[in-house]
């Protein structure tokens with residue numbers, strides 16, 4: 001008699017564990033990961049042509065920004081201005 005009771009108890013415990021694992025797997029499947037979105041980037045306006053560009057790519061000259069097309073090459077010491 002005790003063997004039957006032990007067997008039934010083991011079956012019940014196994015069924016409870018299995019249903020709990022299934023429930024956790026189902027809950028994990030329903031909890032979808034949030035979509036990956038790139039963080040917003042600051043945009044600035046070129047003061048020469050008005051083009052919107054990424055602030056990381058713009059050259060800042062005081063409060064003004066310029067795009068790559070309107071950036072003047074950096075002045076080096078010893079360079080003579082060309083006529």
Ligand SMILES: [Zn+2]
Pocket residue numbers: 046047048049050051066067068069070
């Ligand atoms: Zn520009």
